[in-house]
Amino acid sequence: MDDKIRQLNEWIGESEKIVFFGGAGVSTASGIPDFRSKDGLYNTPSVGFEAYQPEYLLSNRCLVHEPKVYFEFHRQKMDTRKIRPNHAHRYLAELEKTGKLTGVVTQNIDGLHQKAGSRKVYEIHGSALRNYCMKCGKIYPSDYVFESKEPVPHCECGGVIRPDITLYGESLPEDAVAGAVSVLSSVDMLIIGGTSLTVYPAASFINYFGGKYLAVINRDPLDVHIGKNVLNITEDIDRVFAGLAEMENMTL
Template sequence: MDKIEQLTTWLQQSQRIVFFGGAGTSTESGIPDFRSAQGLYSENGKRGYSPEEMLSRSFFEKETELFFEFYRSKLIHPQAKPNPVHNVLALLEKQGKLLSIITQNIDGLHQMAGNQKVLELHGSIHRNYCTTCRHSYTLDDVLAQSGVPRCPIDQGVIRPDVVLYGESLNQDVLEKTVEVLSQADLLLIGGTSLTVYPAAGLVSYFRGQHTVLLNASPTGHDRHADLLITDPMGSVMEKVQQRL
């Protein structure tokens, strides 16, 4: 049995599937990842700052204008559309087989594909709020302004509801993540290097039957996978979708 056939068989047999995904899930939608040779973190930051530094809470507070210049140019991709990975996961949810998606991504493509059971560990660019009055704003509201987006109510800075370096993950999301992982019978890990903690450590809560790891480069979790696929995720899921 080849790997595509094995993956398809396990997907058909499973009833409580959890997908744990990272930036590689969206690369075939035209969104660059972070840690590959062509990723965001391979670039030199602006004015001598590293990308990690520019995406930190302290940088947001001290260099707000430069933060938004970097954020708008590198992290917002309003034209991106779901790819076959997102579409297969939406199909699995429609079939009643998908317990949850746990994503480190902030792009909202899973919801755009039709998924509703999505736990966003690092937040979303589609949710924004005023740092002063906490009024909520959409991504379109932010894109309608240039420079530092300001709240029309009190002129406070509108910031994205994403987890910056130096900030903690949402406790409710973490608790729900642990709960669904402990209930899953099949764990799909896709497009993540599993090097970002505490997110990467969460997969250890899985107690189910099979772990499938889809990632182009090696990870520290490879030895725990029952099935390891290094082919491009989009092409793999396209073939899987034809067989489901």
């Protein structure tokens, strides 16, 4: 793995504009389970929700037709307020400070990139740390849904207050999508990390990349062929970025 990390470090040094595209595997080292691995959310039983498929519990159908079930699952599984960023989040934040990293495109809803200090983050599945009323649009604090004593939290107007995340059956946020497409189209290096690239349409965004270097970092091997040069690193992304930081004498 050391040779591949050195190669990755060289490519980062040679590149002027870099974008990172990441998924659930970026946050596993922080203690947040991913979705599709053998220990992920979709493959481990959720106590009290055995009668439901995880995809349904994370769907607009569940929110609308069984809101009590939806909010109970959300409160149990999506509360990341006390979770801290790991080496991957912190390395990317430091890389942004150098001017090389022009953006992070994330499928995650945990807000850990921002906690680490990243400023240019395109959350294409939204964030569990934002809430709004489905009726009047009023914005509520990040803690509101988790701290509400109502099984289904309601606004003063009577509308349901929901997290600002993209559920199955909903469209992706237009502003985040536009930003992601723009940044992916304008860089010379793309780093893909911690994602199985099986969630669409988000996974199709990487096709906008036409730069020189592509690095793919994932615990399970992925077959991705875009760009001129491809580096595949089959490893936990946290370990890879910790190795990069050590190589660059960077304190994370």
